[in-house]
Amino acid sequence: MTVTLVATAQVAAAPATTPNPAATFGPGQKKAEFQSNAWWDAEFRNKVGTSMRREIELGTQFILTDQHIHQLLDTGPTICGNLESFVFIHEDVSYDAKNDAHGITDVGLVRLARACPNLTKFQLQASRHLTDAAVLAFYLFCPKLTFLEFTHWAGRNKFTRAGVFDFLHSCLSLVPELDTLRLSPSDKAGLTMKKDDKAMRKMTRGRPGLVHTVVEVGEEKHWGNWDIVRREKSFKRGRIYEPPVEELPWSPRY
Numbered sequence: 001m002t003v004t005l006v007a008t009a010q011v012a013a014a015p016a017t018t019p020n021p022a023a024t025f026g027p028g029q030k031k032a033e034f035q036s037n038a039w040w041d042a043e044f045r046n047k048v049g050t051s052m053r054r055e056i057e058l059g060t061q062f063i064l065t066d067q068h069i070h071q072l073l074d075t076g077p078t079i080c081g082n083l084e085s086f087v088f089i090h091e092d093v094s095y096d097a098k099n100d101a102h103g104i105t106d107v108g109l110v111r112l113a114r115a116c117p118n119l120t121k122f123q124l125q126a127s128r129h130l131t132d133a134a135v136l137a138f139y140l141f142c143p144k145l146t147f148l149e150f151t152h153w154a155g156r157n158k159f160t161r162a163g164v165f166d167f168l169h170s171c172l173s174l175v176p177e178l179d180t181l182r183l184s185p186s187d188k189a190g191l192t193m194k195k196d197d198k199a200m201r202k203m204t205r206g207r208p209g210l211v212h213t214v215v216e217v218g219e220e221k222h223w224g225n226w227d228i229v230r231r232e233k234s235f236k237r238g239r240i241y242e243p244p245v246e247e248l249p250w251s252p253r254y
Contacts, residue, residue, distance in 0.1 A: 028079075035059035036098070040068065048075060055085040060092045065103030073115045080115040090126035093219050093226045101127040106134045113137035121147040123182075125217075130157040135164050138175075145175045149182035151215040151230075159183070165199040169206045181212045205238040212236070 028049020034040040036059065048056075056072070058064055073080060092099040104127050113119070119142040127134075127150065138148055150157070161183060168174070185196075204212055216231045234241045 031055040031057070033057045033059065034062060036061035037063055044071065048072070048079060054083075055087070056083065057085075057087045058089065060089055060099050062088070063098055063103065064088050064101040066105050066108035067103075069104070069108040069112050073111055077115070081118060083116045084118055085121040086112070086116070086119060087121065087123040088125060089123075091228055093228050095225065099126070101125065102129075105129070106131055106137075109134040110137040113141040117141060118144055120144050120177075123147065123149040125149070125151050127152050127157060130159065132158075132160055132163055132167075135159060136167060139168065139171070140174065143175060144177065146177050147180040148175075148178065149180075149215075151182055151184045151217055153184070153217050157184075161185075161196040162199040165196065165203040169199075169203040172206060178207070179209050179211060181210060182215050183212070184215050184217060200235060201238040204235050208237050210236070211241060211243065 029047045031054055032047035033055075034043065034047070034057070040058075040062070058068075088101055090099055090101065101124055104124070109124075109130070110133060113122075114137070119138070122138055122142070122145065130150065135148075135150060138145055150159070164183075200212060204210055211234055213232050213234045218229045218231070219226045220229045221227075234243055
């Protein structure tokens with residue numbers, strides 16, 4: 001728990017957002033999608049504006065850094081305060097891939113969480129070097145959060161998962177509507193989660209509506225190139241949980 005307390009102090013000490021008063025934006029779009037960095041550079045001011053009330057989604061040709069976070073936050077509290085969903089997708093691991101979030105830091109994510117109190121969904125894949133402070137920032141500053149994901153290759157980040165679980169268990173008033181938590185293993189133990197199992201089961205028992213999914217990320221070679229492979233195991237109320245299979249609204253005809 002000591003590490004978690006230190007991380008909480010780091011969150012509190014992180015610099016707050018300082019909007020750029022010179023930045024002027026149009027109405028924007030309700031959902032701003034950027035497939036690549038080139039799209040962001042060309043369309044940012046057109047897509048991000050006062051009407052962008054819901055979502056930002058960054059696609060599979062995007063390399064995400066703190067600079068993008070700072071550029072978003074410079075739009076000011078009106079636009080950031082409307083944001084409900086921030087999604088970064090990592091799918092491309094081919095030889096010429098340009099798709100990762102290695103340039104994101106704790107400071108950038110703490111600033112984002114502080115500036116976007118109405119976030120209900122935050123999804124970040126393929127990050128590196130993040131600590132508990134990044135995760136705790138969303139617990140502390142985004143009370144409406146229902147979905148939180150930090151997934152990556154084993155050992156890429158520095159989360160003390162047991163500390164994060166203990167914090168969630170001891171502060172049940174925070175993010176009370178959180179129902180989906182997706183994290184990758186903190187070490188090479190993989191889906192067995194031996195190191196964090198006790199704390200995780202205790203946390204999920206204390207939050208009976210929450211489903212925690214362990215996501216192990218890897219690569220496999222197919223037809224001369226690499227593809228991402230994700231293996232998952234879910235827990236609810238302290239036990240292994242099998243999510244229900246979604247049924248199609250129609251039945252195929254033969």
